[in-house]
Amino acid sequence: MDKLTERQQKILELIVKEYVSNSKPVSSKILARKLGLSSATLRNEMMELDKAGYSNQPHTSAGRVPSEKGYRFFIKSLGGRPEDTFEQHFNYLFKQVGEEKTQVFIGKEIPLIRTKKYTLIVTGYKTPNKKREVVGLLGPTRMRYDYNISMINKLKEMLEDYE
Numbered sequence: 001m002d003k004l005t006e007r008q009q010k011i012l013e014l015i016v017k018e019y020v021s022n023s024k025p026v027s028s029k030i031l032a033r034k035l036g037l038s039s040a041t042l043r044n045e046m047m048e049l050d051k052a053g054y055s056n057q058p059h060t061s062a063g064r065v066p067s068e069k070g071y072r073f074f075i076k077s078l079g080g081r082p083e084d085t086f087e088q089h090f091n092y093l094f095k096q097v098g099e100e101k102t103q104v105f106i107g108k109e110i111p112l113i114r115t116k117k118y119t120l121i122v123t124g125y126k127t128p129n130k131k132r133e134v135v136g137l138l139g140p141t142r143m144r145y146d147y148n149i150s151m152i153n154k155l156k157e158m159l160e161d162y163e
Contacts, residue, residue, distance in 0.1 A: 004052070009077065010035065011045050012054055016066045016074045021115075025063035102153055107141060117141055121148055125156045135159060 004012065014034060018026040028042040035042070046064050049055045054070035057063070066074070102123040107116040122136035135155055137148055 004049075004054070004073070007037075008045055008049060009073075011042065012049055012066070012070055013074060013077065015046075015049075015055055015064050016070060019065050025058055025065050027063035030063070102149055102156070104145070104149070110138075119143060119145075121145075121152050123152055123156045125160050127160065127162075133159070 011031060014031055015026045018030060028039040028046065031037070031042045031046075032039045046055065046057075049064065049070070050057060052069075053067055054073060055064040055066050058065060102121065105111070105120040105122070107118070110118060110120045117140060118138055119141050120136055120138050122134055124132060124134050126132055135152065137152055139148065
């Protein structure tokens with residue numbers, strides 16, 4: 001793996017986060033606002049990230065998008081944090097979901113992710129041996145809510161009877 005400077009690592013991390021959040025190439029202007037560096041400095045660093053294969057520029061006047069290598073570097077740089085963060089959010093979600101009630105979290109209401117694009121339908125249930133579990137469906141905000149809620153409820157019934 002190519003050695004990145006600390007500044008390049010910060011820039012790449014921000015490119016990944018911004019691109020994942022907005023689905024648009026990340027400009028040096030956006031990075032300049034967030035990192036307090038000049039656009040020229042950022043463009044130079046972004047060119048180096050491109051050369052090393054961590055990002056690419058869809059067209060001449062576009063910002064940057066992470067490459068697979070860039071995503072992989074970002075994930076490795078997280079170390080154990082993804083599991084910890086996910087576990088914190090999942091525990092919060094687990095506490096929010098009662099065993100009897102199916103709940104629908106739309107967009108930014110979802111405790112696991114902050115986005116407008118998805119909906120999470122979840123329900124809690126108890127197994128025959130009294131263990132608490134959660135089952136859910138994550139899908140696009142534009143979905144057949146009636147069908148998916150009834151599907152989750154049917155799955156809950158099946159799982160309660162299964163064990």
